[in-house]
Amino acid sequence: MSLADTQCAWTTTTGPEGRDVSGLAFDPSDPDVLYAVKNKSWVFRLVPQDGLWVPDTSNGWGAGKEIFFPGSDDPQTNQPDTEGLTVGPDGALYVTTERNNQKNDVPLNSVLRFDPTQTGTTLVATDQWDLTSEFPELHAGNKTEANLGFEGVAFVPDSYLTANGFVDESTGTTYRPADYPGHGSGLFFAGLENDGKLYGYALDADHTYHRVAVVDTGMGHVMDVQFDASTQRIWALCDNTCGVASTVLKVSTTGAIVPEVTYAKPAGLPVDNLEGFAVAPASTCADGTREVLWSDDGIYGTGPGSAGEGHALYSGRISCDLGLGDQGVPPGPAAWDATKVYDAGDRVSYDGAVFEALWWTSGEKPGASATGAWAEIATAADGTAAWTASRVFDAGDVVVYQGRTFKAQWWTRNQAPGGVGGPWSEIVAVAPGTVPAWSAATVYVGGERVTYGGHVYQAQWWTSGEQPGAPYGPWKLVD
Incomplete structure (x- = not known):
């Protein structure tokens, strides 16, 4: 374990201390380029020199580049509290923010896109995805909560994802990139400090x-993410709240x-x-x-006068082969062959999904028709x-659809769950010993109880x- 930068290398006008570096990412196209984002609106491009990582001096990068939300380069109103970054497949930098620096008690959890080839010493974001509304638990007007938003991103x-059978939690089925035609070639996973997910x-x-997935890392907080x-x-x-562990x-x-395995910090890393x-x-x-690198978002390290004072980067080594096992959903059936004859019960894979023949077929493309x-x-x-x-479902079959669970009342095909009067009855989750909430999509029989509007009702038929x-309806007020 060793220091990997010169002292006070990251001094800026918005943060004179030489530390306060919050996120790191190697450039996938060049292992000799490392990007670092500083908390208060700066990005650095680093290159190796004499065993250390130093600022690249080309294309205006020498003192880092000051970054801004889309629209302007006004440091008084438009600068993000920058936390993490990743390099996208387009070579752009994608940076996470928790808030606007001028409104530090208002959450602004966003992903910003920057073009690192842009000349000059400032970068204005070309795009912004504002995801603040996804996290209502982080309240405006609370400085502490506003500081518990997005940290790292990968x-x-x-x-x-597709090679390993990743499941799209929003649909409950295998992830299909084609379902999101405007998203590019991958997903962005942002770490939320507040809950470690x-x-x-x-x-x-x-x-x-x-939103495609929520992943529990098993740690109380997340500060950086990397694929x-x-x-x-x-x-x-x-960070230090977990003893600087990596999962x-x-x-x-x-x-x-x-989570697969959690590694404790190496000896010598503060x-x-x-x-x-x-x-x-x-x-x-x-x-x-x-090499593995860590960056320090503090100022004094283990205290004024300590070996790490004024430094932000620490370097260590990790085995190239970590001996990790297999992962992913076990391989499915063979790919569909347009020239092959299939009988009822035969299964094939096609376009990332699994299909089963309901009767003799040949040449019919799977998924071409719902019937x-x-x-x-x-x-x-x-x-x-x-x-x-x-898919064909019989009476009693249970399915998941759009995050809800339903039971078939009779044979059905090509009828989506959730409607009233159809073949599906919603199964409402309920804690043991409690009465479930009423659902318009559930079939009830006489004697069953539900809660609605703060009261308990019992079905009469x-x-x-x-x-x-409703007066004269099937429900009787019991509480």
């Missing part, structure tokens, strides 16, 4: 977004992203406010190890069947879609 390629989003070109192409894993870092995450056999983390690309491996020979077979992360339009409380 771009995770679709190729990794990663939030995966498809960020569309029109600045809309769609490591070498080990095909996602890394999450926690490796994988895609499980059910398609969920889960238990400081370390908020940046980066693992060097596999191409840098030497004698079986490669054709092929039924799409999908499973939610908990093992429950996921509803698909082409079979009913569906009729709200409790």
Whole structure:
């Protein structure tokens, strides 16, 4: 473990101390380029020199570049509190923010896109995805909560997710990039300091977004996130609140992203406010190890006069082969062949999904029709069947659809759950010993109880879609 920068290398007009570096990311196209984001609106491009990482002096990078929200380069109104960054497939820098520096008690959890090839000493974001509304638990007017938003961020390629059968939590089925045509070639996973979870989003070109997953890292806080192409894993870092631990995450056999192993900090690394983390690309491996970097978001390290005072970067080594096991959903059936004859019960894979033949078929493309020979077979992360339009369900079958659970009342195909009077009855989750809330999509029989409007009602006869409380209706007020 060693210091990896010169003292006070990151001094800026908005933060004169030589530390306060919050996020790190290697450039996937050049292992000799490391980007660092400083808390108060600065990005640095670093290159190796005499065993240290120093500012690149080309293209205006010598003293770092001051960064701004889209629209202007006014430092009084438009500067982000910058926390983490990743390099996208387009070579752009994607930076997370918690707030506007001029409104430090108002959450502004965003992902900003910057073009690092832009000349000059300032960078104005070309795009912004404002995800603040996704986290209502972080209240405006509370400075502490406003400082518990987005920290690190990692771009995770679709190729990794689809190869391992990653499940889209918003649909309960295997993730299909084609469902998000404007999102590019991967998802962005942002770490929320408040709860230690990663939030995966498809960020569309029109600045809309769609949440695809929430990942519990098992740590109380997350300060940085990185996708490591070498080990095909996602890394999450926690700071001194967790003893500077790092957790490796994988895609499980059910398609969920889960913690795999947690590494304690190496000997010699101080238990400081370390908020940046980066693992060097596999191409840098030497004698079986490669470099790992941490950055310090504090000012004085372990105290004034300590060895780390005025330094931000620490360097260590990690084995290139971590000996991690397999990951992902077990391989599915063989790919569909247009020339092959299939009988009822045969299964094939096509366009990232699994289909089962309902009768003899040949040449019919799976998924071409919701009432054709092929039924799409999908499973939610908990093992429950996921509803698909082409699958046949019999009375009693239970499915997950749009995050809700339903039971079939009779044979059905190509009828989506959730309507009133159809073949599906919603199963409302309820804690043991409590009465479930009324659902318009649930079928009730005489004697069943529900809560509605703060009261308990009992069904007097079979009913569906009729709200409790109406006079002369099927519901009797009991409490």
